[in-house]
Amino acid sequence: MGSLGWERSFMGWGVLLAFVLILKPAGASTHESSAVEIPRKFLEDAKSKEVRDWMVAVRRRIHENPELGFEEFETSKLIRAELDDMGIPYRHPIATTGLVGFIGTGKPPFVAIRADMDALPMQELLEWEHKSRIPGKMHACGHDAHVAMLLGAAKLLQQKRETLQGTVALVFQPAEEGGGGAKKMVEAGILENVEAIFGIHVSFQAPIGTVTTRPGPLLAGNGFFEAVISGKGGHAAIPHHTIDPIVAASNVILSLQHLVSREADPLDSQVVTVSKFNGGGALNVIPDSVTIGGTFRAFSKESFTHLKQRIEQVITLQAKVQRCNATVNFKEPFFPVTVNNEDLHKFFLDVGSDMLGSESINSMQPLMGAEDFSFYGEEIPGYFFFVGMKNETQGQFQPGHSPYFRVNEDVLPYGAALHASLAVRYLLEHQPEVTSPVNSSNSHDEL
Ligand SMILES: [Zn+2]
Numbered sequence: 001m002g003s004l005g006w007e008r009s010f011m012g013w014g015v016l017l018a019f020v021l022i023l024k025p026a027g028a029s030t031h032e033s034s035a036v037e038i039p040r041k042f043l044e045d046a047k048s049k050e051v052r053d054w055m056v057a058v059r060r061r062i063h064e065n066p067e068l069g070f071e072e073f074e075t076s077k078l079i080r081a082e083l084d085d086m087g088i089p090y091r092h093p094i095a096t097t098g099l100v101g102f103i104g105t106g107k108p109p110f111v112a113i114r115a116d117m118d119a120l121p122m123q124e125l126l127e128w129e130h131k132s133r134i135p136g137k138m139h140a141c142g143h144d145a146h147v148a149m150l151l152g153a154a155k156l157l158q159q160k161r162e163t164l165q166g167t168v169a170l171v172f173q174p175a176e177e178g179g180g181g182a183k184k185m186v187e188a189g190i191l192e193n194v195e196a197i198f199g200i201h202v203s204f205q206a207p208i209g210t211v212t213t214r215p216g217p218l219l220a221g222n223g224f225f226e227a228v229i230s231g232k233g234g235h236a237a238i239p240h241h242t243i244d245p246i247v248a249a250s251n252v253i254l255s256l257q258h259l260v261s262r263e264a265d266p267l268d269s270q271v272v273t274v275s276k277f278n279g280g281g282a283l284n285v286i287p288d289s290v291t292i293g294g295t296f297r298a299f300s301k302e303s304f305t306h307l308k309q310r311i312e313q314v315i316t317l318q319a320k321v322q323r324c325n326a327t328v329n330f331k332e333p334f335f336p337v338t339v340n341n342e343d344l345h346k347f348f349l350d351v352g353s354d355m356l357g358s359e360s361i362n363s364m365q366p367l368m369g370a371e372d373f374s375f376y377g378e379e380i381p382g383y384f385f386f387v388g389m390k391n392e393t394q395g396q397f398q399p400g401h402s403p404y405f406r407v408n409e410d411v412l413p414y415g416a417a418l419h420a421s422l423a424v425r426y427l428l429e430h431q432p433e434v435t436s437p438v439n440s441s442n443s444h445d446e447l
């Protein structure tokens with residue numbers, strides 16, 4: 001990347017800004033205007049041919065070699081090689097394949113920016129030069145782009161490392177897709193001393209150059225259940241000599257539909273979906289048992305816990321009505337609700353508007369989708385948002401988890417610059433309190 005004209009003005013104003021924020025003297029505007037410039041300049045740098053092309057190449061290499069949760073060994077290796085190249089130290093391994101890089105003073109404040117690394121167990125159907133080379137595995141959620149963006153941010157930040165007013169932690173986590181990699185990262189202590197964390201997801205719906213977000217609950221809490229409903233198999237022509245688990249399971253599924261439609265507050269969004277029904281084989285045999293399973297989602301802990309209890313009750317008791325036994329298993333960990341911290345939302349609006357203009361920051365409705373980013377948000381203030389990829393001139397973009405999912409690589413500079421800007425501005429605006437050198441003891445008397 002080429003030299004940056006603003007390097008010099010950036011130097012040193014961090015300390016000054018800390019004073020500005022606390023003392024607010026009349027001359028504050030020059031320093032504040034420098035801070036306002038940061039996001040736009042980061043975007044300019046991220047869009048430079050050198051940085052953009054490098055991020056695109058990184059993303060394509062990861063896309064060609066997708067790895068599932070906790071198996072991201074090559075992806076992790078690639079990230080470490082890039083960090084080594086940039087001279088960025090890191091802690092590894094964490095949660096099997098995860099790692100955390102560090103840029104800055106090594107001292108507080110600490111702020112984290114996060115990317116997920118895992119792919120999905122599905123076949124890519126899109127034909128293109130850098131299609132997945134691993135049958136049955138695909139980056140269909142954009143996590144390859146998330147890694148490239150975070151590495152892009154690392155590059156932007158490393159060039160400013162001397163000027164950082166604290167430490168940025170680059171969190172590369174495994175197993176977002178149902179594995180709860182974030183939980184393992186938290187358990188490994190990566191959030192120790194970290195004050196706030198930011199996460200990005202690409203969006204196929206939002207136009208390129210825009211972001212969508214909201215304060216408060218953003219994504220639902222999510223749990224998975226599986227149940228085995230056991231009866232007594234036998235000849236399909238002699239049902240009275242059997243205990244039919246297929247009919248029992250069918251009634252169970254219908255009863256489960258009433259949890260949301262009849263028991264939940266219509267204004268409190270919840271979902272119960274049975275997405276699995278396995279049982280039987282031969283057309284003249286009633287099977288011994290049927291396995292069903294699915295997901296349940298809610299936006300509060302209370303609703304979530306209530307749903308979980310009722311799912312278990314409905315399955316076991318409804319199965320009994322038909323003389324069957326049922327056992328219910330819940331898959332751990334449950335993903336908590338992803339909640340955007342209100343103060344970080346205000347902070348995000350400032351930084352995002354300085355980069356993209358306020359008209360490009362759009363608010364969104366909460367989604368019933370889930371993110372394991374929520375595990376970070378349970379520990380420290382967290383903020384998650386979507387960065388747009390849609391560009392009508394480049395054809396249709398498919399939703400995440402589609403076998404035709406494709407990333408608009410023009411999104412990479414936006415993600416990198418947003419990550420870097422949020423981190424730098426966060427550090428600047430969260431400096432430890434500095435006492436005024438002039439008569440600070442008197443200041444209270446004047447209030
Ligand atoms: Zn996904």
Ligand SMILES: [Zn+2]
Pocket residue numbers: 141142143176201400
């Ligand atoms: Zn995802």
